[in-house]
Amino acid sequence: MTKVQHFDADGNLTGTSVSTTPSRWDEDSRVYELAYTEYLDGLCECGVPRSVCMDPKRVWKVDFRVGNRCQALERVQKAKQKQDAELEKKNIDTFPLARKWTAEDVTAQYGEGIWTDDGEDSQS
Numbered sequence: 001m002t003k004v005q006h007f008d009a010d011g012n013l014t015g016t017s018v019s020t021t022p023s024r025w026d027e028d029s030r031v032y033e034l035a036y037t038e039y040l041d042g043l044c045e046c047g048v049p050r051s052v053c054m055d056p057k058r059v060w061k062v063d064f065r066v067g068n069r070c071q072a073l074e075r076v077q078k079a080k081q082k083q084d085a086e087l088e089k090k091n092i093d094t095f096p097l098a099r100k101w102t103a104e105d106v107t108a109q110y111g112e113g114i115w116t117d118d119g120e121d122s123q124s
Contacts, residue, residue, distance in 0.1 A: 069103050077101065 004017045025033070044053040052058065084094040 073101055073103050 002019045004019075005013060006015045006017065008014050042049055042051070044050045046053060080099075081096070084096060087094050
């Protein structure tokens, strides 16, 4: 419900308008959304439920993987950051937050390996 008061040029109240819009939430969607919010609130920063993540009885084997796509993106982003730093020394705006990075699979054209935007190949 929205309530708006109306005044004349002298500041005197001349009326009130009330508008209502139906809720976009029905009971089922409200219950689902509340449950989902509680679930998200219960997650640790690592994405695992805190009850599991913080359990002192659990033992964890930790490992990591390097995605070739992710590595290629990071390599190009770091090169661009260096270029940006040089431009910014010359007071040239670079707008890095406006960039939306993409990675296209070009294996068929160039063969296997990790490629940057300038065609530099880094075989892994």
